[in-house]
Amino acid sequence: MAIRPKPVRVAAVLAAALLVVAGCSSPTASTGGPGNSGTLVVATAGEPDTLNPVLNYGVDGASLIFDGLVARDARNDLVPALARELPTVSADGKTVTAKLREGVLFHDGSPLTAQDVVFTYQAVLDPAVDSTLRSDLDMLASVAAPDPATVVFTLKYAYAPFLQRLALGIVPAKAFAGQDINKATFNRKPVGTGPYRFTSWTPGDRLVLAANETYWDGKPANSGVVVAFVADDNVRAQRMRAGEFDAAELAPKLASGFESRDGYRVHKVPTADYRGVMLPMGNPVTGDPAIRKALNVAVDRQAMVTGVLGGAGEPAFGPVPPTSEYAEPTIAGKPGADVAAATAELDAAGWKPGPDGIRVKDGRQAAFTILYPATDSLRKELALAVTADAKKVGITVTPEGLTWDAITPRMKRDALIMGYGTPYDPDFVSYKLFSSAFAGQGFFNPGSYRSAVTDAALQAGRDNADPAARKAAYATFQKQLAADVPWVFLTYLQHTYVLKDAVTGVTPRVEPHEHDVANSIWWNVHTWTKES
Amino acid sequence: MTGRRRLAGAGTVVRRRLLVAVPVLAATSMGMFALGAASPIDPAQQYAGAAAFTTSEENLAQIRANWGVDDPLPVQYARWVGNLLRGDLGWSTSRHEPVTSVLASRAGWTLLLVGTALALVLVASVLLGTLAAYRRGGWFDRALRAVAYAVQSMPVFWIGLAAIAVFALSLGWLPAGGLTDITATSTDPADVARHLVLPVTVLAISQAPWFVLFVRDAVAESLRDDHVLAARARGLPGRVVLFGHALRTALLPFLTLVGTHLPELVGGAVLVETVFSLPGLGAVTVEAALGADFPLLAATTLATAVVVLTANLLTDLAYAAADPRVRLDD
Numbered sequence: 001m002a003i004r005p006k007p008v009r010v011a012a013v014l015a016a017a018l019l020v021v022a023g024c025s026s027p028t029a030s031t032g033g034p035g036n037s038g039t040l041v042v043a044t045a046g047e048p049d050t051l052n053p054v055l056n057y058g059v060d061g062a063s064l065i066f067d068g069l070v071a072r073d074a075r076n077d078l079v080p081a082l083a084r085e086l087p088t089v090s091a092d093g094k095t096v097t098a099k100l101r102e103g104v105l106f107h108d109g110s111p112l113t114a115q116d117v118v119f120t121y122q123a124v125l126d127p128a129v130d131s132t133l134r135s136d137l138d139m140l141a142s143v144a145a146p147d148p149a150t151v152v153f154t155l156k157y158a159y160a161p162f163l164q165r166l167a168l169g170i171v172p173a174k175a176f177a178g179q180d181i182n183k184a185t186f187n188r189k190p191v192g193t194g195p196y197r198f199t200s201w202t203p204g205d206r207l208v209l210a211a212n213e214t215y216w217d218g219k220p221a222n223s224g225v226v227v228a229f230v231a232d233d234n235v236r237a238q239r240m241r242a243g244e245f246d247a248a249e250l251a252p253k254l255a256s257g258f259e260s261r262d263g264y265r266v267h268k269v270p271t272a273d274y275r276g277v278m279l280p281m282g283n284p285v286t287g288d289p290a291i292r293k294a295l296n297v298a299v300d301r302q303a304m305v306t307g308v309l310g311g312a313g314e315p316a317f318g319p320v321p322p323t324s325e326y327a328e329p330t331i332a333g334k335p336g337a338d339v340a341a342a343t344a345e346l347d348a349a350g351w352k353p354g355p356d357g358i359r360v361k362d363g364r365q366a367a368f369t370i371l372y373p374a375t376d377s378l379r380k381e382l383a384l385a386v387t388a389d390a391k392k393v394g395i396t397v398t399p400e401g402l403t404w405d406a407i408t409p410r411m412k413r414d415a416l417i418m419g420y421g422t423p424y425d426p427d428f429v430s431y432k433l434f435s436s437a438f439a440g441q442g443f444f445n446p447g448s449y450r451s452a453v454t455d456a457a458l459q460a461g462r463d464n465a466d467p468a469a470r471k472a473a474y475a476t477f478q479k480q481l482a483a484d485v486p487w488v489f490l491t492y493l494q495h496t497y498v499l500k501d502a503v504t505g506v507t508p509r510v511e512p513h514e515h516d517v518a519n520s521i522w523w524n525v526h527t528w529t530k531e532s
Numbered sequence: 533m534t535g536r537r538r539l540a541g542a543g544t545v546v547r548r549r550l551l552v553a554v555p556v557l558a559a560t561s562m563g564m565f566a567l568g569a570a571s572p573i574d575p576a577q578q579y580a581g582a583a584a585f586t587t588s589e590e591n592l593a594q595i596r597a598n599w600g601v602d603d604p605l606p607v608q609y610a611r612w613v614g615n616l617l618r619g620d621l622g623w624s625t626s627r628h629e630p631v632t633s634v635l636a637s638r639a640g641w642t643l644l645l646v647g648t649a650l651a652l653v654l655v656a657s658v659l660l661g662t663l664a665a666y667r668r669g670g671w672f673d674r675a676l677r678a679v680a681y682a683v684q685s686m687p688v689f690w691i692g693l694a695a696i697a698v699f700a701l702s703l704g705w706l707p708a709g710g711l712t713d714i715t716a717t718s719t720d721p722a723d724v725a726r727h728l729v730l731p732v733t734v735l736a737i738s739q740a741p742w743f744v745l746f747v748r749d750a751v752a753e754s755l756r757d758d759h760v761l762a763a764r765a766r767g768l769p770g771r772v773v774l775f776g777h778a779l780r781t782a783l784l785p786f787l788t789l790v791g792t793h794l795p796e797l798v799g800g801a802v803l804v805e806t807v808f809s810l811p812g813l814g815a816v817t818v819e820a821a822l823g824a825d826f827p828l829l830a831a832t833t834l835a836t837a838v839v840v841l842t843a844n845l846l847t848d849l850a851y852a853a854a855d856p857r858v859r860l861d862d
Contacts, residue, residue: 041714049581050628056583127594132580132587134594182598187628203627203637204811205711228714230809235709238696239809242708405572420585429586443585514582 038223040503040528043236043248046516047203047229051190053169054123054131054181058518060424064209064225064525066169066192069098069117069151074507074524076423078163081217082112082170082193086163093158093465098151098166104216106172107197114145119173121153123181130182136428137165160465161425169194195220195526204229207517211526220526221505227517240264240498246530247499247506247522249515252312255496263501268312268494269508269521272321272423275382276489277370278416280447285368286415288361290349291395292485298342298393299386302335304491308381312496316489318478319421319430323510326426326471328478342393351394359394367396371410372417374401379417382490386417411446418443418487423510426474427462434458434481449486497521502531542849549845553838560837561830562609568826569605575625576601578823599625612827622827626819631831634816639835641711642812645728646801649735653743654790656736661747662779666770668752676748680741688738688800692807695734706730709809731808735800739793746789750782757781784851791847794840 048057053066061068061081071081080086080101087098104112121143124133139159144152155162170193175186190198195217196209207227211220228245230236237254239245241261250258258264279286279295286292301315315335320327351359351366359366370386372379383399390397400414407416422428436455438444457477461470481487495511497520505528508521522528576592576599577584584592596602600611615622621631664673683691700708707713707730712723754760755778763777802814813832820828 049579049626055628056580128598130579130595130598132583132591132595135586135588135591138588183623183630202711202811204815205809206714226714228710228809230709231815232806232809234693235696235807235809238693238701239708239710242696242700242704244708244710244714404577405574420582432586442589 038530039226040222040224040246040522040525040530041226041228041244042520042522042525043228043230043240043245044516044520045229045231045233045236045249046514047231048517050187051198051201051207052181052184052187053171054120054129054133055187056132057169059133059136059168060422060512060514060519061167061169062523063169063192063194063518064196064522065190065194065198066171067104067194068167068169070163070166072167072424072509074509076510078167081167082117083166087153087166089162089465093160093463094155096153096155096162096166098153100149100151101216102149104193105214106193107191107212108172108175110172110174112170112172112193113148114151115148116173117151117170118143118145119176120168120170123171123176124168126181128182133168140165158463158465160462160470161427164425164428196225199224215526221529222526225522225525243500245500246503247497249495249497249520252310252494252496255312255498256310258498265499265501267497267499267506267508267521269497269511270314270321270323271493271495271511271513272324272421273419273493273495273511273513274316274319274321274421274489275379275417275419275491275493276316276487277383277386278411278418278447278487279485280412280415281450281486282412282448283368283414284364285366286447288349289485290345290351291366292488294342294345294351294393295386295390295395296485296488297333297338297345298395299389299488299490300337301490303337304382304385305335308378308385309491309493312494313491314494316492318481318489319433319487320426320474320478321421321423321492321510324423324426326474328475331478331482337389337392339392346393346395353394357394358396365396366394367398368415369398369400370415370417371400371402371407373404373407375403378493379419383417386488386490408442411443412440412448416446420513421492422512424512426477427458430477431458431462434477434486447486449484451480451484453480454484495521500530504529504531542852545848546845549841553841556841557834557837560833561612564826564830564833565605565609565612568824568829571824573822573824575599575824578825579625599623601625608826612830621831624820624825624828626823626825626828627816631827634828635813635831635835638811638813638816641810642798642801642805642814645731645735645804645810645812646797648728648732649739649801650790650794650797652732652736653740657740657743657747658779658783658786661744662751662774664744664748665751665755665778666774668755673748676744680744683737684741686738688734688803689807691738692731692734692804695730696807699730709807711810727808731804731810734807735797735804738800738804739797742793743786743789747782747786750785751778754778754781787847787850791840791843794843795836798836 051057051065053059053063057063058066061071067081069081069083069087070078073079078086082101082104083098084101087096089096100112100114106112123129124131124137125140139155139157139162141154141156146152172191175191176184188201195212195215197212199208199210201207206229210224211222213219230239233251233254236248237250240248255266259266279292281287305311305313305315317332346359351361354360370383372383380401387397387399420429432438432444434445434449434454435458436450439448439450454477457473457480460473464470464473495515499506506521507524509523512519576595579595580587600608612622624631624634627634660676664676667673696708699706707727711727712719760773760777763773805812805814817832
């Protein structure tokens with residue numbers, strides 16, 4: 001490598017020369033290296049496509065730039081934000097009234113009014129706006145502002161967790177005057193009310209935010225945040241090692257390398273993000289309850305947590321995370337495999353071992369395919385683990401990695417490793433995933449699971465405002481799922497982050513499946529400080 | 533020199549090439565749209581991302597209707613061409629911004645990376661290849677070839693990560709990635725140049741073996757040509773013979789090689805951009821392909837086609853300038 005020094009120098013000169021020629025230069029200088037001026041640098045893989053909440057940016061709050069009418073605290077409990085107190089719900093559950101906090105200003109200095117809230121929600125409901133959030137606000141009929149400080153939501157039907165949908169960031173109506181919301185410049189240069197004001201966004205590189213000195217909830221403890229977007233896990237780990245970041249999300253195995261490193265610490269944050277095998281009712285093998293129940297006890301969840309997740313996870317037995325107040329403790333089974341119970345179940349149902357060890361019933365072999373998205377190495381490893389566990393009880397599983405467009409048409413007949421989950425309300429994902437009303441509709445209930453008990457429990461959970469009644473409904477729901485086993489739930493993930501020891505004020509909270517700029521461990525970054 | 537006369541027919545050639553370029557570009561863009569129609573990927577579902585799991589079919593259908601992606605192919609193509617003629621490249625569904633602004637903010641960095649690396653490769657390979665050929669079989673020649681074969685067998689990705697490990701992590705001389713310091717508030721040229729040293733060098737090194745070995749072989753070959761032997765016999769100094777006679781003959785096929793090698797250089801740039809977290813066109817092109825974002829894909833394909841056509845034209849002009857036997861005006 002004796003030739004290296006020369007090309008390096010030549011490249012530097014050429015690069016500088018070309019830059020000048022290309023006119024890319026801009027007059028100001030950089031503000032020096034990391035560590036100065038109290039700016040925190042965090043790194044993540046997931047880059048938002050847009051910074052407009054109407055188009056799905058940080059819809060569950062903690063979006064740094066925006067505030068919702070409500071926000072969530074460290075325990076994910078709702079607290080008032082732009083609403084002065086938690087909005088009130090009428091007796092029939094169909095009218096929700098929010099009183100706005102006084103004196104809140106957008107970053108451009110204009111005051112927040114009820115019209116901005118109305119505009120935000122109407123934009124989501126407008127079919128001409130490319131918002132996928134509309135599906136989550138099915139129940140919303142209209143929204144109005146009887147006076148500048150009051151917002152009234154009118155629902156088509158009573159929806160108990162409606163307040164959970166009010167964490168959506170509020171945008172200033174006048175920023176969109178005369179513009180197509182889908183293409184507005186606002187989407188890349190947002191103006192909100194949140195703890196940080198937007199400075200710049202270089203897609204593929206970084207988002208730069210500056211502290212909002214006049215934030216209604218007190219000015220941030222630091223002077224700004226830079227979110228670096230580094231898609232590749234290994235690259236992110238190396239740049240963390242080089243000291244560029246104060247916090248970074250890393251895969252568990254890469255994060256564990258930092259545990260013994262001076263000056264760094266690792267946070268394993270619990271999530272509601274589960275992975276499981278969806279077993280379609282339309283397949284003659286997975287449609288047999290005995291196969292599903294046997295598989296449910298034959299899988300070694302503890303081994304998956306240790307082996308596949310590198311310890312960053314916990315066994316899953318249902319779609320309501322153990323950290324939720326709605327979790328039903330009795331459905332939890334053994335974390336390890338119970339081959340004896342699985343064998344007994346299969347024997348009793350008439351699945352007898354054939355000459356090659358594979359079980360057979362009525363001339364049909366206990367064999368089926370598990371699909372997984374080929375690019376997702378975690379789901380692939382889980383599929384392989386299930387395959388190995390199933391083999392031990394005489395069931396042959398063929399794992400098959402495909403792209404989503406190849407998977408979608410096969411979901412009705414073939415098992416699939418799926419994953420999702422939100423910590424906020426048990427209604428959010430489960431209602432569509434397990435209701436018979438959504439059977440066979442895209443990703444909602446692809447396996448066409450149908451149970452009258454489950455349907456009634458899910459409906460009761462959204463109809464009843466009374467917390468005790470909801471809790472009872474979701475207990476019924478979870479027990480019924482455990483009995484019917486439309487899915488074999490495998491694990492809950494933990495999101496792993498590496499932080500510099502110098503960073504203080506970090507309060508991890510249970511995270512949803514989706515986490516990038518919004519809703520990661522830096523959800524409360526405005527309270528973080530860095531000792532120098 | 534008679535370069536002026538040799539390039540006499542250049543104007544005609546350029547005009548003729550431009551005439552050919554129009555149908556080529558039209559065919560390329562039509563091919564893009566035909567591929568798009570054959571793609572099973574639903575752009576609305578890609579757009580929804582993880583939210584696809586909670587988004588209703590009705591909602592997705594509204595979004596598709598807003599984009600007009602369910603319209604018949606000829607209608608979509610005619611609309612795209614119409615907008616193109618008005619200077620509007622369309623709306624990128626995967627990046628959520630006009631295609632022109634995607635290109636404007638990113639193409640410059642990719643061009644800078646590829647251009648600098650290419651310049652570096654050309655200078656270094658001509659120099660090293662010629663020196664190696666001059667003392668063929670000597671220690672420098674053997675070492676250079678060994679290194680070239682070794683580098684050729686290393687994936688770009690690996691070279692990049694290794695360079696980061698050595699020069700950024702162990703030695704701390706250069707930054708590990710990004711376009712500027714992570715807390716910088718602007719793109720200061722010196723800062724960008726410092727950040728581009730590693731990526732440019734890695735890209736150049738990964739592409740160099742081909743060029744170095746080619747120059748070495750071609751120069752070694754031409755050192756045995758009659759006119760070179762004649763020059764030697766006339767008693768001209770070694771350096772004059774090497775650079776003035778042998779290298780000049782060898783450079784002709786080299787020019788062609790540069791033109792054909794350009795796509796490979798761009799491919800390497802995509803990987804280098806990933807390793808060094810550079811906001812170039814590479815990553816968005818991959819994303820556009822996966823997200824069935826045809827306006828953006830068509831634009832990057834067209835841009836690449838234009839660059840390749842231009843490179844071929846320049847190669848031919850350079851060829852004419854360098855070789856008295858080649859005439860442009862026939």
